[in-house]
Structures are given as C-alpha cells and as structure tokens.
Amino acid sequence: xxxxxxxxxxxxxxxxxxxxxxxxxxxxxxxxxxxxxxxxxxxxxxxxxxxxxxxxxxxxxxxxxxxxxxxxxxxxxxxxxxxxxxxxxxxxxxxxxxxxxxxxxxxxxxxxxxxxxxxxxxxxxxxxxxxxxxxxxxxxxxxxxxxxxxxxxxxxxxxxxxxxxxxxxxxxxxxxxxxxxxxxxxxxxxxxxxxxxxxxxxxxxxxxxxxxxxxxxxxxxxxxxxxxxxxxxxxxxxxxxxxxxxxxxxxxxxxxxxxxxxxxxxxxxxxxxxxxxxxxxxxxxxxxxxxxxxxxxxxxxxxxxxxxxxxxxxxxxxxxxxxxxxxxxxxxxxxxxxxxxxxxxxxxxxxxxxxxxxxxxxxxxxxxxxxxxxxxxxxxxxxxxxxxxxxxxxxxxxxxxxxxxxxxxxxxxxxxxxxxxxxxxxxxxxxxxxxxxxxxxxxxxxxxxxxxxxxxxxxxxxxxxxxxxxxxxxxxxxxxxxxxxxxxxxxxxxxxxxxxxxxxxxxxxxxxxxxxxxxxxxxxxxxxxxxxxxxxxxxxxxxx
Amino acid sequence: xxxxxxxxxxxxxxxxxxxxxxxxxxxxxxxxxxxxxxxxxxxxxxxxxxxxxxxxxxxxxxxxxxxxxxxxxxxxxxxxxxxxxxxxxxxxxxxxxxxxxxxxxxxxxxxxxxxxxxxxxxxxxxxxxxxxxxxxxxxxxxxxxxxxxxxxxxxxxxxxxxxxxxxxxxxxxxxxxxxxxxxxxxxxxxxxxxxxxxxxxxxxxxxxxxxxxxxxxxxxxxxxxxxxxxxxxxxxxxxxxxxxxxxxxxxxxxxxxxxxxxxxxxxxxxxxxxxxxxxxxxxxxxxxxxxxxxxxxxxxxxxxxxxxxxxxxxxxxxxxxxxxxxxxxxxxxxxxxxxxxxxxxxxxxxxxxxxxxxxxxxxxxxxxxxxxxxxxxx
Ligand code: SF4
Ligand code: SF4
Numbered sequence: 001x002x003x004x005x006x007x008x009x010x011x012x013x014x015x016x017x018x019x020x021x022x023x024x025x026x027x028x029x030x031x032x033x034x035x036x037x038x039x040x041x042x043x044x045x046x047x048x049x050x051x052x053x054x055x056x057x058x059x060x061x062x063x064x065x066x067x068x069x070x071x072x073x074x075x076x077x078x079x080x081x082x083x084x085x086x087x088x089x090x091x092x093x094x095x096x097x098x099x100x101x102x103x104x105x106x107x108x109x110x111x112x113x114x115x116x117x118x119x120x121x122x123x124x125x126x127x128x129x130x131x132x133x134x135x136x137x138x139x140x141x142x143x144x145x146x147x148x149x150x151x152x153x154x155x156x157x158x159x160x161x162x163x164x165x166x167x168x169x170x171x172x173x174x175x176x177x178x179x180x181x182x183x184x185x186x187x188x189x190x191x192x193x194x195x196x197x198x199x200x201x202x203x204x205x206x207x208x209x210x211x212x213x214x215x216x217x218x219x220x221x222x223x224x225x226x227x228x229x230x231x232x233x234x235x236x237x238x239x240x241x242x243x244x245x246x247x248x249x250x251x252x253x254x255x256x257x258x259x260x261x262x263x264x265x266x267x268x269x270x271x272x273x274x275x276x277x278x279x280x281x282x283x284x285x286x287x288x289x290x291x292x293x294x295x296x297x298x299x300x301x302x303x304x305x306x307x308x309x310x311x312x313x314x315x316x317x318x319x320x321x322x323x324x325x326x327x328x329x330x331x332x333x334x335x336x337x338x339x340x341x342x343x344x345x346x347x348x349x350x351x352x353x354x355x356x357x358x359x360x361x362x363x364x365x366x367x368x369x370x371x372x373x374x375x376x377x378x379x380x381x382x383x384x385x386x387x388x389x390x391x392x393x394x395x396x397x398x399x400x401x402x403x404x405x406x407x408x409x410x411x412x413x414x415x416x417x418x419x420x421x422x423x424x425x426x427x428x429x430x431x432x433x434x435x436x437x438x439x440x441x442x443x444x445x446x447x448x449x450x451x452x453x454x455x456x457x458x459x460x461x462x463x464x465x466x467x468x469x470x471x472x473x474x475x476x477x478x479x480x481x482x483x484x485x486x487x488x489x490x491x492x493x494x495x496x497x498x499x500x501x502x503x504x505x506x507x508x509x510x511x512x513x514x515x516x517x518x519x520x521x522x523x524x525x526x527x528x529x530x531x532x533x534x535x536x537x538x539x540x541x542x543x544x
Numbered sequence: 545x546x547x548x549x550x551x552x553x554x555x556x557x558x559x560x561x562x563x564x565x566x567x568x569x570x571x572x573x574x575x576x577x578x579x580x581x582x583x584x585x586x587x588x589x590x591x592x593x594x595x596x597x598x599x600x601x602x603x604x605x606x607x608x609x610x611x612x613x614x615x616x617x618x619x620x621x622x623x624x625x626x627x628x629x630x631x632x633x634x635x636x637x638x639x640x641x642x643x644x645x646x647x648x649x650x651x652x653x654x655x656x657x658x659x660x661x662x663x664x665x666x667x668x669x670x671x672x673x674x675x676x677x678x679x680x681x682x683x684x685x686x687x688x689x690x691x692x693x694x695x696x697x698x699x700x701x702x703x704x705x706x707x708x709x710x711x712x713x714x715x716x717x718x719x720x721x722x723x724x725x726x727x728x729x730x731x732x733x734x735x736x737x738x739x740x741x742x743x744x745x746x747x748x749x750x751x752x753x754x755x756x757x758x759x760x761x762x763x764x765x766x767x768x769x770x771x772x773x774x775x776x777x778x779x780x781x782x783x784x785x786x787x788x789x790x791x792x793x794x795x796x797x798x799x800x801x802x803x804x805x806x807x808x809x810x811x812x813x814x815x816x817x818x819x820x821x822x823x824x825x826x827x828x829x830x831x832x833x834x835x836x837x838x839x840x841x842x843x844x845x846x847x848x849x850x851x852x853x854x855x856x857x858x859x860x861x862x863x864x865x866x867x868x869x870x871x872x873x874x875x876x877x878x879x880x881x882x883x884x885x886x887x888x889x890x891x892x893x894x895x896x897x898x899x900x901x902x903x904x905x906x907x908x909x910x911x912x913x914x915x916x917x918x919x920x921x922x
Contacts, residue, residue, distance in 0.1 A: 140754075142754060149854075154854065155807070155853075155854075157807060161825060161828065165826060165828070166825075166826055167826065168791075168792055168823070168826040168827050169791065169792065170826075171822050171823065171825070171826035172793070172822075172823075172826075174822075175818075175819055175822055181822070405762075405765050406765065407765070408765035408766060408767065409765075410758075410761065410762060410765065410829065411762070411829045513754060514752065514754030514833055514834075514835075515754055515755070515833045517804065517807075517831060517833050517853050518755070518828060518831040518833065520754075520755070520758070521758060521829075522757065522758035522761060523754075523755065523757055523758055524757055525756070525757040
C-alpha cells in the first residue's frame with residue numbers, strides 16, 4: 001500500500017476482511033482473468049515496488065540498493081469492494097494461483113457495511129449454520145413385527161394434494177347432489193418455490209421451466225414451479241406448459257396485468273395461484289427488485305419503466321385486514337378462472353401464522369397455506385431482516401398442523417412448508433421430516449439455485465450479491481454479458497437430476513418406516529431428536 | 545405376531561372351536577393373551593336380543609359401583625352370566641374378580657329417542673364406566689351393546705379357556721372373533737387386546753399399522769363419541785369400519801376403497817371411477833400401509849376379511865355351506881383344525897384388491913374385488 005495512504009475511521013486492512021485473497025506470485029501467469037471476472041472488483045492488477053539492499057562481501061565495497069517493480073494482484077480493502085468469497089477468480093485461473101479464504105476472526109467489516117448511511121442489503125439467506133431439521137432422526141423402523149419395505153421394488157405413491165379437500169361426509173354429499181367441488185391437484189410433494197422472473201435471469205428461468213416440463217412429460221413426476229411475483233413471459237402463459245406453473249401474485253401486483261390479459265387465450269389453467277403475503281427471509285417486508293436488474297425485458301413484463309427500483313409494499317396495498325385480504329383475494333382470483341384453479345396464500349412463518357390459518361379454515365375457497373420459515377432465501381433484502389427476523393419453520397408448521405387436527409381439518413387445507421430445506425444438502429431428509437411434522441408438501445428455492453445452477457451462496461456469507469445484478473454464475477443477473485454464462489439446457493438437466501435423486505432418497509426414508517401407498521403426512525411417531533426442549537416443543541420423541 | 549380366527553355359523557357354537565384353532569396356530573404367537581367377541585348369542589340370550597349387554601371384569605367393589613351407576617341411569621338388570629374363577633389363575637394371569645356379562649333393560653325415558661341417540665348414549669355409558677374403572681382400577685368394560693359379549697384376558701389362550709371355562713353353554717354364539725396375543729408394541733393392557741368394538745362393529749387385525757398416528761389424530765378429530773382410547777394401533781381399523789359404514793353410509797365392500805384405495809392405473813377403467821377418486825381424496829388420511837389382515841363382524845352378523853395393499857399377510861376363508869359354518873383364519877392350519885370337513889378347493893385367500901364377505905346366512909363367500917362396480921347405489 002502507498003506510504004501516504006490516509007488512515008480514516010473507515011480504513012480497513014486486509015486482515016479486517018472476512019474473505020482474503022491468497023495469491024501466489026510463483027504460479028500466477030498474469031493473464032488478468034481473475035480481475036476481469038471478479039463481480040465486485042475486489043481485486044485489481046497492482047504494481048508493486050521492491051527495494052533490495054545488497055551488501056557485498058568484504059569491507060571495501062559499499063552496499064548497493066536496487067529498486068525493482070513487479071506486477072501482481074492486489075486486494076482492495078475499501079469496504080464497498082470487499083471480496084465476497086465467490087471464488088470466481090479461482091474458477092478462471094489457469095494455475096489455481098488465486099483463491100479466497102475465509103477468516104473467521106476478521107469481523108470488522110460488519111461495522112462498515114453502511115456506506116452513505118445505507119444499511120447493507122444482499123441476497124442469500126440467514127447466515128446461520130444451525131439447522132434443526134438436520135437434527136431430526138427417523139426412529140421408527142419396522143424391524144420386528146414387520147419387515148421393512150423395499151425402497152427399490154415396492155410400489156410407491158409419492159403424490160400429494162394441493163387444493164381444498166372436502167371432508168369425507170361433504171365429499172359424498174357433494175357427489176350425490178352433484179355440487180361444486182373445490183379444485184384439487186395431485187402433485188409431487190417437492191415444489192419449486194417462488195423465484196420471480198426479474199430476480200432470476202432469463203436463462204435460469206428457462207432452464208427451470210424446461211426441467212419441470214421434462215420431469216412432467218418424460219419422467220411422470222408432476223412437479224410444479226411457482227413463478228414468484230413479477231409475472232410470467234407471455235408465451236408461457238399461452239402455452240400448454242402453464243399447467244405446471246403456480247402463478248404468484250404479491251403485494252406489488254407486478255406482471256399481473258399481463259396475466260389477466262392472457263386469461264382468454266390460455267390453453268390450460270395454471271396449476272394454482274399463490275398470493276404472497278410474506279416471505280421467510282424478510283418477514284413483514286416486500287420484494288426489493290433493485291434498479292440494476294430492471295432491464296427492458298423485465299420492465300416490459302412487469303409493466304413498469306426500466307431502470308427504476310421496484311419495491312413491493314410489505315402488505316397488500318388495497319387491503320385493510322388479513323381477514324378481508326384473504327377472503328377477497330382468494331375469492332377474486334378463484335373467480336378469474338371460474339373456480340377451477342386452487343388459490344392459496346403464502347405467508348412468512350411468524351407467531352401469528354395461526355391467525356391466518358384460522359381464517360382459511362372457514363373459507364371454503366382456500367386451497368392451502370404456504371408457510372416460509374426464517375431460513376428461506378431471497379434475491380434481495382436488508383441484512384438485518386434476513387439475519388434476525390422470522391420464525392423457524394418446524395415449530396410453526398407443527399403448531400399449524402396441530403391446530404388443524406383440533407379443527408378436524410388436517411389434510412383438508414394442505415400446509416406447504418418452506419425455508420431452509422436442504423440447507424446443508426440434506427434435501428430428502430429435511431423434506432421427509434417436515435412432511436412427518438404435518439406438511440402436505442414442501443417448497444425449495446435456494447436449493448434449486450445451488451443444485452441446479454451452482455449458486456455460490458452459503459450460510460457463511462459467501463457471495464450474496466444477487467441483488468445488484470452481478471451474479472457471477474448468471475443466475476440472478478439481468479445483464480446478458482453475465483447470464484450467458486448459464487446454459488439453460490444444463491440447468492434443466494441438473495433440475496431433473498436432483499429431482500430423481502430426491503425421489504430415490506425419499507423412498508429410502510419412508511420405506512423402512514413401512515409407508516408406500518400414501519405420503520406419511522403427520523406421522524410424527526417416526527421422528528426423534530436428541531434435544532429435549534425441541535422434542536417437547538415439536539411433540540416428537542426425545543432420543544439420545 | 546397376532547393370530548386371528550373367526551367363525552360364523554347358522555347355529556350357535558362353542559367359542560372353544562375358535563380357541564382350538566388359535567392353539568393350532570400357536571407356533572406363530574407367544575400365547576400372551578386372548579380376546580373374544582361373541583354375537584348372535586345362543587342359549588339364554590336368544591330371548592334377550594333387545595337388551596344391551598355389558599361385558600367386562602369387575603372387582604367386588606367395582607360390581608357395586610357399576611350397578612349403582614346403572615341404577616342411577618335408570619337401567620335394570622335382566623339377566624346376567626357372571627363367572628368368578630375359584631381356582632388359581634394360570635401363570636402370568638392376574639386375579640381380577642368377576643367376569644360378567646349382564647343384560648340390562650333400557651329405561652322408559654329412552655323410548656322417545658332416535659336410534660342414533662340411543663346408540664351414542666350406550667357408547668357414552670361404556671366410556672363413563674371405563675373412565676370410572678381406570679380411576680379406581682376396579683372396572684373394565686369391553687362392550688355395552690345388544691347381543692354382544694366380549695372377553696379379554698392376559699395369558700395363554702388354552703390356559704385361559706380352561707380357567708374361565710369358556711365352553712359354558714351361555715357363551716355359545718353364531719359369530720365369534722378370537723385373537724391370540726397381547727399387545728407387544730406397547731405396555732400390556734387389556735384395552736389394547738383385540739378384537740375392538742364400537743356400536744355393533746368389531747374387528748381384529750394382525751401386523752403393525754404404520755399409519756397409526758395420523759389416522760388416530762384424524763379419527764379423534766371427527767367428533768364421534770367413542771373414537772378414543774387407542775391403546776393399540778389396530779383399534780383404528782374398527783373405527784374406520786364404523787366411520788365408513790355408519791357415518792359415510794358405505795357398504796362394507798367399500799371399506800377397502802377407504803383403507804387401501806386403488807392406484808390411478810387400476811382405477812382407470814372402473815365404472816365408478818368418479819366416485820372412487822373423490823373418495824380416495826377425501827379419505828386420504830385413512831389410508832393404511834399395512835402390513836395387516838383385518839377380520840371383522842358387522843351388526844347384521846356379516847363377517848369380512850380384507851388385506852393391506854401389498855398383501856404381506858396371509859389370510860384364508862373357507863367353510864361348509866351345508867353345515868352353515870365358515871371360518872376366517874390368519875393361517876390355513878387354523879381353518880383346517882376348526883372346520884376339517886369342508887371343500888378345500890373352495891377356500892378363498894383374498895388378495896390385495898379383494899374383500900371376502902360371508903353373510904349371516906352362512907351360505908357362501910362373497911368375493912368382492914375393488915375392480916368390480918360398486919354394489920351400492922350411490
Ligand atoms: S473470490 Fe470473488 S469477489 Fe473475491 S476476489 Fe475472487 S472473484 Fe473477486
Ligand atoms: S451465485 Fe448468484 S445467486 Fe448465488 S449467491 Fe451469488 S449472486 Fe446470488
């Protein structure tokens with residue numbers, strides 16, 4: 001660094017940065033690829049000066065001083081350009097001469113993430129590596145009185161119902177009297193949760209849609225994908241693939257015009273309509289699509305000018321209370337499709353989730369409730385929201401399921417759980433645990449990005465620049481120079497891969513528990529945990 | 545593993561025939577208990593068809609408390625068959641007191657009630673007595689219903705039969721369900737011993753019901769008097785049979801459509817597909833995964849057998865229409881022992897889609913497949 005470098009309150013040393021660049025002068029070829037690929041310009045080519053004092057042998061000759069310059073990589077310490085640990089530099093380096101490394105004791109940057117009085121915003125999810133779902137074990141293995149089932153050979157029915165299911169009495173009455181039946185879809189219990197067209201790059205979106213179509217049409221797996229707020233490309237709305245899609249509407253109503261206008265030309269009904277009231281990663285906050293990502297295409301689909309930030313309000317602007325909102329929105333969305341499409345709200349898990357559920361129990365048109373826990377991901381949110389707000393999914397879901405049991409409406413209003421499933425890669429085990437705690441199906445977003453497109457985000461605050469449109473993998477960028485890195489065909493392939501393996505793993509969990517012909521929703525006797533308080537709270541067995 | 549044996553006959557027979565059959569199948573169970581359901585009673589009970597019979601086990605104090613309770617509710621005892629063993633019980637069997645079956649006259653005030661109300665009141669009284677007994681440990685009741693006797697005890701079935709003198713004439717019955725073995729998954733508890741009973745419907749099951757907890761939660765939330773207890777994971781089968789027939793008004797041949805619905809392929813060409821897929825959807829919570837063989841008896845005396853979908857349990861039905869006797873057994877050797885003179889080629893082993901039903905006339909085994917059109921007009 002320059003000797004005259006000013007030292008101000010905001011000056012940091014390299015040591016203060018959580019991610020530090022290790023660069024090896026001996027293997028570096030000075031190709032410059034790393035500096036050109038770095039999404040946040042954390043590294044730059046640097047000119048270094050070196051002074052060498054050469055003391056000759058003997059006493060007669062005087063020592064000489066030599067000055068030399070050499071070129072290398074310099075890590076910037078300005079907080080605005082701090083390295084995010086994405087390791088793209090390493091990915092492009094021909095010699096592995098450079099890589100970021102995490103310094104856990106370097107925490108000072110946290111105090112400088114508010115340049116210009118702007119609190120930090122980022123993508124990703126809660127930076128916490130704990131996961132209750134990972135601690136849950138499946139303890140009820142059929143061994144003695146009954147042989148366990150064979151996951152590879154037995155017939156399995158891994159399907160679930162999305163939509164209001166009538167009670168047996170009501171169903172029979174309805175059949176006899178030929179009455180109106182709420183629409184119900186039989187789908188695969190792992191749903192791709194809402195990631196909007198706008199948050200995701202066109203290539204990512206296309207890849208996901210292709211993967212879902214392939215799973216449905218070639219693999220006989222009725223997988224569904226939610227669009228997230230922000231509309232849906234007009235061609236998809238008018239295609240037969242719409243039936244695999246859950247259209248989301250949120251408080252900003254972005255893209256909704258496009259959808260309404262397409263209704264008369266729709267060849268198929270969408271799978272369902274999801275009304276987003278909240279999201280686990282930023283409860284009580286709306287969407288934050290920032291100006292960097294609002295290019296012409298996004299602007300056109302959302303019906304807004306390009307280059308402006310698009311924050312959705314935290315609540316539905318037109319609604320006065322949750323009772324009114326749930327009733328009216330569900331009613332009007334059902335009406336738009338002639339009561340042929342299930343409509344359900346999505347809320348962030350919170351201690352008031354039960355209030356929303358209570359409203360749904362008495363609403364004959366309510367098709368389900370999606371609950372998103374604190375470990376959910378997002379493309380953009382305030383750091384404080386992500387790290388500190390929200391409710392864990394397991395206990396929230398359990399409360400809701402038990403409330404339904406008391407009301408006798410379990411299975412009648414399907415609960416869709418999300419937020420941190422597969423956080424550490426244990427997708428099938430986490431999903432199975434939630435299903436046994438009472439979820440009819442689960443939804444994942446971040447896992448899809450990580451597995452389907454190689455998203456670099458982690459719970460160690462790695463990468464997380466989804467909000468500013470520079471996603472090094474091209475997942476959450478609207479800049480064609482970046483997103484062309486992502487091949488939609490390859491994304492589709494990965495989506496199919498992880499779905500098929502999820503399916504096998506799920507069977508490997510439920511077969512030994514003796515289940516095969518119906519999804520073990522609420523089979524809480526199968527679960528155990530070595531944390532007494534968690535066991536009591538979730539009403540599952542305490543095992544150590 | 546529980547062994548199950550049921551007999552249905554035109555003329556009353558001794559329950560010993562069923563116990564003998566259990567004994568033949570002994571190899572498969574540990575002889576830790578026995579449960580008996582008797583209906584279509586013969587002997588002195590023939591005249592008392594209208595009167596609900598309370599069956600259970602009482603200490604002397606319990607007997608007094610029970611009769612006080614019955615009198616308070618306006619019930620008058622008409623006839624009783626009580627048995628107080630005077631010998632030492634077999635090893636492992638506790639000394640309990642009096643094994644009683646008492647027929648009561650319903651109070652006149654009940655005359656104006658609907659049948660459903662009467663039925664539910666009878667169930668409530670049984671539950672009240674059970675709760676009273678659980679508090680003091682002096683009363684155990686297994687059924688309170690017309691033309692029905694239930695006996696349960698811990699111990700080897702043969703030894704218990706001798707101890708309780710089960711070949712008494714007053715226990716002769718036309719429909720008998722017998723099960724050998726106490727509950728092994730949970731603590732030993734007479735209420736956990738099969739068969740289970742509610743409002744004239746009784747079933748027994750072997751195997752393990754892996755879907756027990758969600759089904760139990762679902763049944764308990766239905767608000768039906770009597771859907772409680774669940775000391776055993778098999779009790780839900782009785783209640784599902786009750787729910788399907790009494791609450792939903794379905795025929796017993798539809799029971800299997802509730803507990804083990806067909807998959808989409810099987811349902812594709814079914815003439816009642818629309819109804820069946822609705823039913824599957826609505827009753828999804830009641831789907832069992834087995835492995836189980838369910839044998840049951842209905843209020844009209846029909847008996848049935850159904851299997852889980854994977855058919856991981858054997859089970860056979862056979863009998864002699866001339867003699868008017870049929871047996872339902874979890875092993876073929878049990879059937880051979882109980883009804884040796886029958887045409888064995890006519891034995892029927894229900895497979896994963898079948899329900900075997902023998903009507904009260906005991907003339908034939910009705911073989912219903914889930915693929916058949918529904919027998920019932922909807
Ligand atoms: S790890 Fe990523 S942010 Fe850090 S220097 Fe390398 S490319 Fe830049
Ligand atoms: S790789 Fe892209 S999507 Fe993943 S955390 Fe980084 S910026 Fe976000």
